[in-house]
Amino acid sequence: MSTTRRDFLRSSVAAGGAVALGVGRTSTLAAEDLSNPAEAGTHRGPEPTPRSLRILILGGTSFLGPHQVHHALERGHRVTIFTRGRTQPTIHIKDFQQVEHLVGDREDDLTALEGREWEAVFDNSPRKW
Secondary structure, three states: OOOHHHHHHHHHHHHHHHHHHHHOOOOOOOOHHHHHHOOOOOOOOOOOOOOOOEEEEEEOOOOOHHHHHHHHHHHHOOEEEEEOOOOOOOOOOHHHOOOOEEEEEEEOEEHHHHOOOOOOOOOOOOOOO
């Protein structure tokens, strides 16, 4: 069965879209997959082990923060937000009941962050430092 250029492009775009959206499982392409196109993608590598990360989000109550909090919690991560304590969360109120809240100011009060460690930090500030 021969593949036309149109069929190849259609399947390439579909596969690229699926990868970009995280649809389906990832696989490891073995050398024998290249020699037999009918079996391509049938050899799967080990499934990644989910790992819960400790994530600090600077801000977190408005703009991008609530979305980041929601998606991190959905994936099983432990989330801490560092805010000035002025803005109430705009969406996903139930999510904010599951996060640790630290209050301070990046310009003159970082005491709440002292002696703490996180594996990932998201800084939503558009300011240049």
